[in-house]
Amino acid sequence: MSAFETELSRRLSAIREQGLYRELRRIESPQGTRILLDGRELLNFSSNDYLGLANHFRLREATVRASVNFGAGSGASRLICGSLAVHHELEEALAAFKGAQAALTFSSGYAAAMGAIGALVGKDDVVIIDRLAHACLVDAARLCGAKLRVFAHNDMNDLAVILKWADERVRTASAANRTITPQVIVVTESVFSMDGDLAPLREIIELKEKHGAWLMLDEAHATGLYGEKRRGLAEQTGVAEQVEIQMGTLGKALGSAGGYVCGSRALIDCLVNRARSFIFSTAPVPSAAAAAAAAVELVQAEEGRSRCASLWSMVERVRQELIRLGFALPPDHSAILPLLIGDESDAVLTAATLREQGVFVPAVRFPTVARGLARLRLTLTADHTTEDLNRLFRVLAAADIVHRKS
């Protein structure tokens, strides 16, 4: 074995010893409530395809049409020659859906976060981020070169203290150097991806307005699901106008792939000029853009309303049953239901037990969540049936899961 291989196997053993080793599971079927894994059909409670659109015939049809009309690839970055009509149509549809002046799409939500934060703030600025914000927001905040401060999860007292500190820092910096105008940006998400709880948006808006800070809100798990028009949690809370930068993914409830940022025309023009993950990356494939555009249309139509309504009624039913089984759930309602286990290896074993019974609920461990807070992350989609839920309840009850009640 070469020294390189020896070193890597040493690292892999260390990961295994901590119960943190990860492997890809090969799925032989489309996304849906049933997936084919190792030749077995499993009832799937792991997907973020909340509205069941990833394999919807309207999206499939849109991908075929776009591939026939525009081909398989986009050929170049949007700024070179890849800015195809399908991308513009998607962005116009997204802006209209979200009630924003403009939107810009990226190859992923991850790329959207990296591009937007890097474009808007740098070394003279301050980024204040929720402790449980998604890895892409954390990475973007670290990489942009700004002073980084983390506030305790959803803790408005902590956020207020840090905003006050940032005010002071910004004031002294601009007094010392009149050519710079340092900016403070608060970054959080509306539905937290591993805990399923919600950010207190009204309070966050109040605080950031008081301090003249900007807010970047990641609606990855809320777009398509919250608010009368299903725009997201900002709509439901009635604060969308006060969020400077809204972002999200096209890969979850919208059933396709890609990321977006929406807001003012000036914001989008800045991103086109400054967002490196947009400028220096080949445009998303035409079929993904077309599928996302079809999803945006579907979400706003009667079918989107009814899919969303059935998802929420299932969420209510599953919450009640999980609480009856002794699980402690967050008080907020979302399609993400974390079943806290604690120990990493216990979580993996429990997930394996459920899998043997034909039910797929993945274990989520460090570094996705903190050490000692491993959990099963159960997600629901609009296509689950009452019978699917009954089977889930039977299997969970029989599994006699070791769970912490905190």
Ligand SMILES: *Cc1c(COP(=O)(O)O)cnc(C)c1O
């Ligand atoms: C999934 C996710 C992303 C990343 O989006 P992708 O399109 O999957 O890259 C960003 N933010 C949050 C909160 C997410 O859950």
